[in-house]
Amino acid sequence: MSLYCGTFFRRKSFGCYRLLSTYVTKARYLFELKEDDEACRKAQQTGLFYLFHDLDPLLQESGHRYLVPRLSRAELEGLLGKFGQDSQRIEDSVLVGCSNEQEAWFALDLGLKSASSVRASLPKSEMEAELGGSFVKLRQALLQLNSVDSSLLFTAQALLRWHDGHQFCSKSGQPTQKNMAGSKRVCPSNNIIYYPQMAPVVITLVSDGARCLLARQSSFPRGLYSALAGFCDIGERVEEAVHREVAEEVGLEVENIQYSASQHWPFPNSSLMIACHATVKPGHTEIQVNLKELEAAAWFSLDEVATALRRKGSFAQQQREASPLLLPPKLAVAHHMIKEWVEKQSRSSLAA
Numbered sequence: 263m264s265l266y267c268g269t270f271f272r273r274k275s276f277g278c279y280r281l282l283s284t285y286v287t288k289a290r291y292l293f294e295l296k297e298d299d300e301a302c303r304k305a306q307q308t309g310l311f312y313l314f315h316d317l318d319p320l321l322q323e324s325g326h327r328y329l330v331p332r333l334s335r336a337e338l339e340g341l342l343g344k345f346g347q348d349s350q351r352i353e354d355s356v357l358v359g360c361s362n363e364q365e366a367w368f369a370l371d372l373g374l375k376s377a378s379s380v381r382a383s384l385p386k387s388e389m390e391a392e393l394g395g396s397f398v399k400l401r402q403a404l405l406q407l408n409s410v411d412s413s414l415l416f417t418a419q420a421l422l423r424w425h426d427g428h429q430f431c432s433k434s435g436q437p438t439q440k441n442m443a444g445s446k447r448v449c450p451s452n453n454i455i456y457y458p459q460m461a462p463v464v465i466t467l468v469s470d471g472a473r474c475l476l477a478r479q480s481s482f483p484r485g486l487y488s489a490l491a492g493f494c495d496i497g498e499r500v501e502e503a504v505h506r507e508v509a510e511e512v513g514l515e516v517e518n519i520q521y522s523a524s525q526h527w528p529f530p531n532s533s534l535m536i537a538c539h540a541t542v543k544p545g546h547t548e549i550q551v552n553l554k555e556l557e558a559a560a561w562f563s564l565d566e567v568a569t570a571l572r573r574k575g576s577f578a579q580q581q582r583e584a585s586p587l588l589l590p591p592k593l594a595v596a597h598h599m600i601k602e603w604v605e606k607q608s609r610s611s612l613a614a
């Protein structure tokens with residue numbers, strides 16, 4: 263038997279009521295807000311709002327870091343009033359999370375172009391002056407955000423982008439309607455439900471036992487190398503995608519595929535990055551770079567990679583110093599895998 267009593271779920275087990283964990287309580291609260299428009303509308307009264315302008319989040323500079331301001335409902339209504347918009351606009355926001363105390367967090371974009379005058383794009387520089395911050399490209403701000411803020415902003419931007427691109431039903435051509443939380447859109451003419459999507463991408467760190475294989479695309483910043491990444495084809499298993507992508511990009515066959523971690527990556531569209539380690543078949547290490555996909559690929563020794571990982575200083579600083587190898591930023595899953603590989607290799611060379 264389970265009882266819902268306001269803020270907590272309690273489950274009766276062996277005659278006593280067990281308080282559910284904060285995590286479970288939060289998960290169920292968010293589930294309720296996604297399912298129940300009225301509950302979500304109510305949560306918008308007491309919630310906090312992250313602001314975006316044409317998918318760029320509002321940030322405030324503080325030394326070398328960015329802070330992410332959040333507006334209360336009253337502050338948001340005041341802002342909208344100054345720009346001739348009524349509080350109805352708040353219902354365009356999407357739910358992105360909540361605090362342990364069940365204060366719901368929403369994201370609202372006031373800069374996306376829309377055909378409707380009630381959804382007009384508000385002027386960016388006037389809003390920035392009013393809010394004492396600036397709307398910054400999320401990719402540019404990455405290195406100056408903490409991991410909690412960046413993860414929330416990744417989700418918020420991906421969700422806002424998805425809604426902006428799914429205003430119409432692909433079958434009937436009619437406008438779709440967002441539910442209050444923004445967890446889906448429905449076509450009123452045929453009841454088709456559209457859910458936000460992420461494209462699965464495999465990212466593989468290939469090792470030959472002593473070295474790891476890193477590659478770069480011509481679009482990467484100068485000096486940056488990363489693990490091999492590629493979109494999963496439809497119908498493919500993760501293992502198949504890993505085999506195919508490595509074969510396509512560097513002409514090698516891999517084995518011993520081991521799952522490492524995953525990450526939602528919002529650039530340029532929403533991807534679910536599935537990170538795996540893999541090894542090449544013994545003696546099969548000769549790389550044949552597919553120049554349609556990559557600019558270069560090479561094997562790097564433990565020492566080269568460990569030195570690059572240890573290097574301090576900003577990315578731009580390292581580029582100026584012409585560091586021989588630059589690695590992805592800490593918050594990218596590619597960085598996590600490279601670090602994991604270095605730790606494992608270092609442990610096994612110590613043990614040897």
Ligand SMILES: NC(=O)C1=CN([C@@H]2O[C@H](COP(=O)(O)OP(=O)(O)OC[C@H]3O[C@@H](n4cnc5c(N)ncnc54)[C@H](OP(=O)(O)O)[C@@H]3O)[C@@H](O)[C@H]2O)C=CC1
Binds near residue numbers: 463
């Ligand atoms: N977080 C991290 O640590 C890292 C994240 N990544 C991300 O991984 C993603 C994939 O890596 P990438 O090497 O570019 O991928 P691929 O090797 O699969 O090649 C990219 C090409 O795939 C095509 N493509 C684009 N979107 C899709 C899609 N949804 N489904 C199928 N094919 C698609 C495009 O081709 P066309 O333009 O010809 O249509 C694109 O040029 C990138 O978005 C990148 O940002 C990559 C490395 C590290």
Ligand SMILES: [Mg+2]
Binds near residue numbers: 490
């Ligand atoms: Mg690729």
